[in-house]
């Protein structure tokens with residue numbers, strides 16, 4: 001893998017992907033560049049990962065074969081206007097933004113380009129990312145395989161139909177935030193009953209990690225795994241009853257619907 005990888009915008013998500021790629025050693029740090037208008041975030045990635053940095057988006061476009069547009073959705077148009085004359089037809093444009101579709105990217109560049117629409121998540125930083133990916137027709141098979149290998153270097157990746165992309169933030173792009181909320185709440189509940197806070201975070205986070213691994217590694221239905229925790233007349237079923245009375249599951253599904261509606265509205269209003 002000797003393609004040069006560039007990131008325009010060096011915020012939370014770019015830093016997570018850069019960390020994941022550098023840690024996996026799939027790309028040499030000398031082949032990675034990131035731009036940002038301000039220096040503080042660039043200093044962080046330079047210090048941590050020894051990658052190249054610049055304040056110029058044009059420098060990133062000129063240097064890179066694969067260009068991650070890792071700015072907020074409302075910055076896409078102006079960033080593309082800035083770099084479009086420095087991007088050629090062999091380059092691969094990767095969008096990671098909620099609510100930005102392939103058509104919008106093509107139209108903004110005003111030329112046919114290889115575009116990959118993705119929705120990653122921040123656990124990419126620790127090699128446990130989950131990314132959904134859609135390609136446009138211009139990518140060759142070996143380029144699609146390359147992009148998949150790149151994303152798999154910092155987690156799991158699934159190719160999905162672009163028509164489903166606005167749903168992905170709700171299930172894997174944004175959902176780490178719901179899980180952090182749950183871990184915080186679990187820890188608070190422990191602290192309420194006297195467990196020291198540092199131990200409470202560890203107990204809660206490891207339980208969530210273990211539960212997720214059980215779903216992935218046993219391939220057992222989550223309902224069946226839940227049943228195995230609930231001893232008849234025991235403690236867990238009391239907790240489950242309380243969660244059901246308070247609409248735990250429907251609250252999560254409603255949150256996901258709100259998330260998807262927001263992604264769709266962002267698609268319409270960019």
Ligand SMILES: NC(=O)C1=CN([C@@H]2O[C@H](COP(=O)(O)OP(=O)(O)OC[C@H]3O[C@@H](n4cnc5c(N)ncnc54)[C@H](O)[C@@H]3O)[C@@H](O)[C@H]2O)C=CC1
Nearest residue numbers: 009010011012013036037070071072073096097098120121
């Ligand atoms: N944070 C997350 O968990 C995820 C974010 N995303 C997507 O990633 C993108 C970035 O999100 P975050 O990293 O969370 O935002 P962020 O605000 O942390 O990072 C954006 C960065 O872009 C920089 N920037 C602003 N204007 C710029 C310009 N004209 N040229 C170059 N850089 C510029 C900002 O200074 C900032 O460092 C968004 O489109 C978001 O939808 C996708 C999946 C997950």
Ligand SMILES: O=C(O)[C@@H]1CCC=N1
Nearest residue numbers: 097098169173174175
């Ligand atoms: O909150 C957001 O809009 C971005 C997209 C998915 C996660 N963070």
